[in-house]
Amino acid sequence: MFLLFQKLYEEASQVANDAVSNIRTVASFCAEEKVMKLYQKKCEAPIKAGIKQGIISGVGFGMSFLLLFLVYACSQGILLNYQRTKQYSLQPKNK
Numbered sequence: 001m002f003l004l005f006q007k008l009y010e011e012a013s014q015v016a017n018d019a020v021s022n023i024r025t026v027a028s029f030c031a032e033e034k035v036m037k038l039y040q041k042k043c044e045a046p047i048k049a050g051i052k053q054g055i056i057s058g059v060g061f062g063m064s065f066l067l068l069f070l071v072y073a074c075s076q077g078i079l080l081n082y083q084r085t086k087q088y089s090l091q092p093k094n095k
Contacts, residue, residue, distance in 0.1 A: 004049060005050070008042075008045050008046040008049065011042050012046065015038055015039045016039055019039070
């Protein structure tokens with residue numbers, strides 16, 4: 001996935017580098033708006049891919065915490081059940 005982002009950003013960066021290095025040519029043809037639109041178009045794909053990766057990462061992170069807290073809740077429920085049935089106590093036993 002990182003290589004995809006890198007490739008997409010390199011394409012957008014190439015457009016910007018070409019425009020800056022040939023600024024006189026771009027200005028003489030009054031093509032500043034065209035170059036800006038081309039750069040924005042090249043930046044759309046990395047932005048969409050970044051949003052998609054962010055959503056996937058967020059859902060995965062949320063699911064891992066959901067699993068963590070479900071296990072914690074189940075263990076607390078089991079402990080409470082043992083305490084209620086007097087099979088387990090946190091109090092020391094009197095001898």
